Each structure stands twice: as C-alpha cells, then as structure tokens.
Amino acid sequence: MNHAHVLYHMVRADFLERVRRYSFLLTLAGALYLAYGVITEKVWVVLGNGYRGVYNSAWIGALMAICCSTFLSLAGFYVVKNSVQRDRDTRVGQILAATPMRKTFYTLAKAISNFAVLAAMLAVLMVAALVMQWLHSEANQFSLWKLWAPFVLLSLPVMALTAAVTVLFETIPLLRGGFGNVAYFFMWTTGLALGAQAGIAEPMGMQVLFRSTRAALLQVDPNVRDSFSLTIGGERAVQRFLWTGFDWTVPIVLSRLLWVGVAVALALVASVFFHRFDPAYEQGRKAPASRPANSEVNETQSTVADNVSPAHLTPLAGNRGRLRFAHLVGSELRLMLKGQRWWWYAGAAGMLIGSLASPTADERANWLIAAWVWPVLIWSQVGSRETRFATQSLVFSSERSLQRQLPALWAAGVLLAIMTGAGVGVRLLLSGDRNGLLAWLAGALFIPSFALASGVWSRSSKLFEALYTVWWYVGPLHHTAGLDFMGISRASASPGVYLVAAAGLLAAAYMGRRVRLGYA
Numbered sequence: 001m002n003h004a005h006v007l008y009h010m011v012r013a014d015f016l017e018r019v020r021r022y023s024f025l026l027t028l029a030g031a032l033y034l035a036y037g038v039i040t041e042k043v044w045v046v047l048g049n050g051y052r053g054v055y056n057s058a059w060i061g062a063l064m065a066i067c068c069s070t071f072l073s074l075a076g077f078y079v080v081k082n083s084v085q086r087d088r089d090t091r092v093g094q095i096l097a098a099t100p101m102r103k104t105f106y107t108l109a110k111a112i113s114n115f116a117v118l119a120a121m122l123a124v125l126m127v128a129a130l131v132m133q134w135l136h137s138e139a140n141q142f143s144l145w146k147l148w149a150p151f152v153l154l155s156l157p158v159m160a161l162t163a164a165v166t167v168l169f170e171t172i173p174l175l176r177g178g179f180g181n182v183a184y185f186f187m188w189t190t191g192l193a194l195g196a197q198a199g200i201a202e203p204m205g206m207q208v209l210f211r212s213t214r215a216a217l218l219q220v221d222p223n224v225r226d227s228f229s230l231t232i233g234g235e236r237a238v239q240r241f242l243w244t245g246f247d248w249t250v251p252i253v254l255s256r257l258l259w260v261g262v263a264v265a266l267a268l269v270a271s272v273f274f275h276r277f278d279p280a281y282e283q284g285r286k287a288p289a290s291r292p293a294n295s296e297v298n299e300t301q302s303t304v305a306d307n308v309s310p311a312h313l314t315p316l317a318g319n320r321g322r323l324r325f326a327h328l329v330g331s332e333l334r335l336m337l338k339g340q341r342w343w344w345y346a347g348a349a350g351m352l353i354g355s356l357a358s359p360t361a362d363e364r365a366n367w368l369i370a371a372w373v374w375p376v377l378i379w380s381q382v383g384s385r386e387t388r389f390a391t392q393s394l395v396f397s398s399e400r401s402l403q404r405q406l407p408a409l410w411a412a413g414v415l416l417a418i419m420t421g422a423g424v425g426v427r428l429l430l431s432g433d434r435n436g437l438l439a440w441l442a443g444a445l446f447i448p449s450f451a452l453a454s455g456v457w458s459r460s461s462k463l464f465e466a467l468y469t470v471w472w473y474v475g476p477l478h479h480t481a482g483l484d485f486m487g488i489s490r491a492s493a494s495p496g497v498y499l500v501a502a503a504g505l506l507a508a509a510y511m512g513r514r515v516r517l518g519y520a
Contacts, residue, residue, distance in 0.1 A: 006101070007109055014083055014113035019120065023458075027075045028121050034067050035128045039136050043067055044231050045209070047217055048224035050238040056139035057147040058245030062209055064129050065150035066230065069158040069204045072118055074188050076162050078181065078466045080114040084170040084274075093277035103271040107167050111267035114163030122159060126151050138240075146245040153248065154205035157259040161203050164263035164270070171273040178377040181465040189473065203259050206230070208252060216243045325411075328404060332412035335385070336378050348374055348420055355423025361436075365488040368424045368440075369476050372447065372486065373469075375416055379447060380464045382413050383455020383509060396517055406452075406513050410506060413448025435495070439487020442495040442502065446485050449505035456512035 018024055037043040038060075045063055046052060053059035087093035096106065126148055133147060165184070169175040175183060191202050210228040217224050220241045246252070351374065355367035386392045395401055418425065421444060428437040447468070454464035475483030485498050 003105065007105070007112070010109045011113040011116055014110070015116045015120075017086075018080060018083075018113075018117045021079075023079050023463075024117065024121075027072075027079050028124060030075060031068060031071055031121060031125055032128060034071050035064055035125055035132065038064055038067060039132050044229075045213075046227075046229050046231060047210075047213055048221065048227060051217055051221070051224065051241050052239075053213065053243040054138050054240050055136055056141065056242075056244075057133060057137075057143040059243055060132055060137070061129055061147040061150045062154075062213075062246070064125065064132065065154045066204065066206060066209060068122060068125050068151070069155045070192070070230070072121060072155075073158050073162045073204065074185070074470075075466075076118045076121065076159065077166055077184055077188075078462050080117050080163060081166050081170065081181070081462065083110050083113065084167065085176065088277060097276040097278070103274050103276060104268055106276075107171065107270040107274055108264075108267050110167045110170075111160075111164045111263065111270075114166050115160050115263075118159035118163060119156065122151060122155055143245075149246065149248065150205075153246075153253065153256050154208065157256050157263070158203050158205070160260050160263040161266070164266040168266050168270040168273075171270045173273075178380055178461055178465050181462055182376060182469050185466070185469045185473070205256070208246070208255075212246050213243050217241050325404070325408060328408040329411045329415065332405075332408050333415055336381065336412055336416060340378075344374075351420070352423045355421075356426065358427075364424050364427055365486075368421055368486055369472075369488065371420045371423070372417065372443065372476075373472050375420055376465065376468060376472075377461075378416065379413055379451040379468075380461035381455070382409060382448065382451045382464075383453070384459050384461050385455075387459040388461070392516075402510070402513055402517060406510060410448055410452050410509070413451060414444055417444040417447050436487060439495040439498075442498040443486040445502040446498045446505070449502040449509070453505040453509040453512065456509045456516070 034043065043063075044052060045066065053063075084093075087096065129147055129151070133142060169180045169184065172180070174180070192204070192206075194202060206228070214224075214226070214228070348371070351367055351371040355364050355371065358364045358367060381388070386395050395405060398405065421440065425437065425440050425444075428440055450468065451464045454467065455461065457463075471483060471485070474480050476486045476488050479489035481489055487495060
C-alpha cells in the first residue's frame with residue numbers, strides 16, 4: 001500500500017468535505033470579524049498601567065495571532081469534530097476497517113485533515129493581517145517576517161493541538177457526543193486561566209508575548225505594573241510603547257515545537273481508543289453472531305412473500321386530526337428524558353431542593369445557574385432529533401406536523417426548563433418579586449427557543465451545545481450585563497429583550513422547518 005498516496009487522498013477528501021460546510025464559512029466570518037475588531041481597536045492587549053504597543057508589523061502580527069489562536073482553538077474544535085463519526089454514519093468506516101490500514105495511520109490522517117482545515121482559516125487571517133498593516137499602521141516600516149512569524153510559531157502549534165484533541169475526543173466514547181462538546185469548553189477555559197494566572201507556558205503563547213513585551217516596556221517605564229490582559233470592548237490602553245517583535249531564540253522555538261509533538265502524541269494515543277469501527281465496541285457489547293442462511297429461513301421468507309397482499313390506504317377521518325396537544329407535549333417530554341440515568345434525576349432533584357431551601361437571593365441564583373446548564377445535552381437534541389435518528393420521513397409525513405409537532409416540541413423544552421428551575425420560580429412567586437419572576441420566565445422561554453432554532457437550522461446538536469455553553473459561561477455565570485438571560489445580574493438586560501428574542505427564535509425555527517418540509 002502506498003501510504004503517502006492514501007494519506008493524501010484521505011486528507012484531501014476530509015478537507016474538501018469540511019470547507020464546503022456553512023459552519024466553516026461562519027467560523028471564518030467570526031475570525032475575520034475578530035480581525036476587524038483589532039483594526040477598529042475594539043480588541044486590546046493591555047499591559048501594565050494601560051499600555052499597548054505601537055501598531056507596527058510586530059504588534060499587529062502578535063495581536064492578531066493571539067486573538068486567532070484563542071478563537072480558533074475553541075470554535076475550530078466544533079467545526080472539525082465528527083470526522084470519525086461521519087465515517088461511522090456513512091459506513092465508510094466499515095470499508096476502511098476491511099483494509100490493512102493501521103489504527104495509528106487512521107488517527108494521524110484524521111488529525112492532519114483537521115489541521116489542514118484550521119490552517120486554511122489561519123492562512124486567510126494572515127492575508128487579513130496584511131490588509132490591517134495597510135489600513136492601521138502607526139509606523140512606516142514594514143516587515144513580512146515580523147507580521148507573519150507569530151502566526152507560524154504561535155498559532156499553527158495551537159491548530160495542531162486542537163486538531164489532535166478533536167480526534168482524541170472522537171475516539172473516547174464518553175467524550176464523543178454532547179458531553180465532550182461541553183467538557184472541551186471548560187478544558188479550554190481552564191487552560192487559559194492557568195496560562196494567565198499561574199504563568200504556565202500555555203499553548204496559546206500568551207506567556208511568550210507577555211514576557212517579550214514586558215521586557216520592552218520595562219525600558220520605557222521601570223515602575224510598570226505586572227499585568228497583562230486580552231480584552232474585547234473592555235479596558236482601553238491610554239499609553240503606547242514601541243515593541244519591535246519577538247526574539248525567536250532556540251528555547252522559545254523549541255517550546256512551540258513541543259506543542260506540535262504533544263499533538264502528534266495525542267493523535268497516537270487516540271489510536272489506543274479507536275477500535276476500527278468494530279460493532280462489538282461501538283454497541284458496548286459483543287456483536288451477535290450472524291445467523292446462517294439455512295433452508296428453513298429461506299422457506300419462511302418465501303412463505304411470507306407468497307402471503308403478502310396489496311395494501312389499500314384509506315383517507316383519514318375528519319375527527320382523527322383532533323389530537324390532544326397536552327398528550328403530544330407529554331410524549332415529547334418523555335422522548336427527551338428517555339435514557340437518562342438515575343444520577344441525572346438525583347442531580348436535578350438536589351438542585352431543586354437546594355434552590356427552595358436557600359435563604360438568600362444570591363444562593364438561589366447560583367442554584368439556577370447550575371439547574372439551567374444541567375439539561376443542556378437534552379435541550380441540544382431539540383430540533384435535530386429527527387436527523388440524528390433518521391425519522392424525518394415518519395415525523396414530517398404525519399398530518400399537520402408543522403402546526404402540531406413543532407409547538408409541542410418547544411413546549412416540552414419549556415416545561416423541562418420550568419421543572420428544573422422551579423425552585424427559584426416558586427421562591428420568586430412567594431416573595432412577590434414580579435420583575436425577578438418575569439426574568440425567570442423569559443429565561444425559561446428563551447433557552448428552548450434557542451435550542452429549537454439551532455437544531456432546526458443546523459440539523460445537529462453541536463451548534464447549541466457550543467453557543468449555549470459559551471453564553472452561559474460569559475453571561476449568567478459571570479453576571480455580564482446584557483448577556484445574562486436568567487436575570488441574575490442587577491445590570492442585566494430587561495426581560496422583555498429575551499422574551500422578544502425567544503419569539504424571534506421560535507419564528508426562525510418555524511421558518512426553518514417550513515423550508516425543510518418544502519413549503520418555502
């Protein structure tokens with residue numbers, strides 16, 4: 001087998017399949033918008049007492065590389081994830097399993113294809129850095145090496161690491177699905193926090209930038225405060241200093257190449273958990289032995305075929321359409337909760353009791369934050385369940401499914417939000433806090449609407465899992481004004497904003513389902 005030839009075509013096929021998706025274009029658009037934020041000075045790297053570098057080739061390249069590494073290491077994970085799952089769903093994996101391809105070869109090929117997709121995004125942003133140099137330069141000198149070197153030595157290792165972690169997550173059953181999507185976000189934020197607070201040389205390269213820029217800043221202001229922050233729309237720098245770029249010493253370059261080695265190691269570790277699409281491991285038990293095709297089976301099949309008579313369909317009676325909506329909502333709720341383990345119900349009950357028993361509003365708010373992230377993997381299936389289980393033909397062909405099944409699905413999601421957050425709702429009702437109760441109700445309506453619109457339009461659970469987890473972390477958990485859809489922060493947006501947003505998302509889901517059914 002020509003390994004290089006096979007590797008090239010595997011990487012090429014995966015690359016072309018991913019770059020043709022809307023998710024690739026949306027992520028690239030988000031990265032370009034982040035670059036636009038750098039140009040318009042809405043994204044800052046602030047040092048010490050409000051210092052920033054002069055916008056020359058070195059500072060522009062470093063700033064954009066850090067921003068792109070941070071953004072693409074998060075969003076890129078969700079873009080390239082599911083390449084192994086796609087081979088499993090399309091049965092391509094069974095064909096590959098019949099070849100002499102080694103497991104290590106397969107996982108390395110998948111990691112390389114993931115890296116190629118992320119590197120393509122990075123290449124576009126490198127061109128955008130040239131445009132920024134032309135539009136927003138504060139220095140007359142131009143150096144292509146200083147502009148692009150941070151992308152190559154800081155960002156590319158991060159893309160390689162993200163690509164390898166994605167393959168590792170896909171080969172571990174526990175991390176393959178929605179739990180892995182949520183867990184990766186917290187792993188990503190932990191890595192950023194350790195790099196920023198503990199001074200650990202994290203993959204993003206922020207510590208490399210901090211040490212280099214601080215050394216230059218100390219020559220300008222020896223009493224400068226020891227601080228470094230990457231902010232979006234936050235603290236603005238009020239003073240400038242000249243930074244001429246990184247001193248790419250051998251230890252720094254080797255430290256960056258070390259992360260590439262870690263990425264290769266993770267791709268090889270993924271092969272340990274990869275079982276070549278063996279049904280015995282995919283189903284969590286040994287596959288049943290195949291039944292031999294004996295004469296008795298053939299005779300039975302022949303008898304059944306002889307007794308089949310043509311079917312005659314009768315039109316639906318007029319009263320058949322009068323289905324009880326409450327019964328349909330209950331059925332949808334049971335489908336949502338089907339398969340949940342006892343510990344999930346125990347956790348939900350514990351949060352309910354905790355919110356009811358909490359004496360202060362701050363404690364109840366913390367319980368609500370936990371209670372409304374607990375069912376995230378259940379909400380994420382709303383709107384995409386038909387695609388996941390290939391039941392579109394059954395569900396969408398039923399009578400008036402658009403007017404009945406879709407509202408029932410949304411109502412079941414709202415009912416789940418009300419049940420998990422009922423402790424806080426009851427306490428707000430008993431205390432007569434109308435504004436708090438309205439904010440709580442707005443959150444209970446907004447979350448299922450968001451999940452339904454995300455699932456209908458993306459036909460996947462990943463979009464909601466990624467966006468909601470980030471929104472929940474930035475908004476309610478950190479009490480960010482305007483992004484707190486639970487109404488926990490005193491400076492949060494009016495509940496009417498999220499009530500309107502819920503209605504808009506519900507309308508978007510309705511239109512998306514109409515398009516899916518061929519009405520528009």
